[in-house]
Each structure stands twice: as C-alpha cells, then as structure tokens.
Amino acid sequence: xxxxxxxxxxxxxxxxxxxxxxxxxxxxxxxxxxxxxxxxxxxxxxxxxxxxxxxxxxxxxxxxxxxxxxxxxxxxxxxxxxxxxxxxxxxxxxxxxxxxxxxxxxxxxxxxxxx
Numbered sequence: 317x318x319x320x321x322x323x324x325x326x327x328x329x330x331x332x333x334x335x336x337x338x339x340x341x342x343x344x345x346x347x348x349x350x351x352x353x354x355x356x357x358x359x360x361x362x363x364x365x366x367x368x369x370x371x372x373x374x375x376x377x378x379x380x381x382x383x384x385x386x387x388x389x390x391x392x393x394x395x396x397x398x399x400x401x402x403x404x405x406x407x408x409x410x411x412x413x414x415x416x417x418x419x420x421x422x423x424x425x426x427x428x429x430x431x
Contacts, residue, residue, distance in 0.1 A: 368412060372409055375404050376405045382401050
C-alpha cells in the first residue's frame with residue numbers, strides 16, 4: 317500500500333508543476349538558476365541534466381544500500397521497502413534513458429537540417 321501512496325504523491329506533484337508551468341510560475345529554485353532580463357528564472361541545461369543524473373544516482377545508491385542491509389539480515393529493513401526502493405531506482409533510470417534517447421534524436425535531427 318505504501319507504493320500506491322508514493323505513486324499518488326508523485327502524480328499530485330506532477331499536476332501541481334504542470335499547473336504552475338501553465339501559469340508561468342517556476343515550481344522550484346534549482347541550483348544554477350539565473351535571473352533573466354525579464355525577471356524570469358533561467359536554469360542552465362547542464363545544471364538541470366546534472367541534477368537529474370545525480371538524483372538517479374542517489375536513488376540507485378539508496379536501493380543498493382537497502383538491498384545489502386537486507387541481505388546482511390538488518391532487522392530494520394524489510395523486503396517491501398527494498399523492492400520499492402529498487403523499483404524507484406529502476407523507473408528513474410528508465411526515464412533518464414528515455415530523456416537521453418530523445419536528446420540524441422533531437423541532436424541528430426538538428427544536424428540533418430540544411431544550413
């Protein structure tokens with residue numbers, strides 16, 4: 317049941333960010349955010365990408381730590397907790413892979429454009 321609550325929480329956050337984006341409001345203040353001339357926050361692409369990769373890496377590290385703790389018999393770690401953290405890491409990695417594939421595809425399309 318914990319997994320379902322996490323999914324609903326993520327969906328609510330995504331909907332809130334979508335509503336804020338439609339209203340032109342920045343949902344978060346990320347590192348590397350710069351103020352544009354119109355007062356609009358400008359985040360460097362490299363900073364966003366690094367933040368996303370770091371987030372995926374952190375989720376994978378947490379899942380690995382929980383799995384090792386469970387394998388070593390830590391009574392504070394239960395199997396559903398390990399499985400949920402591994403699924404979160406897997407889903408985030410798959411999403412990052414899809415983003416990478418889209419970026420490569422967009423780059424290839426741009427390179428094919430006539431000058």
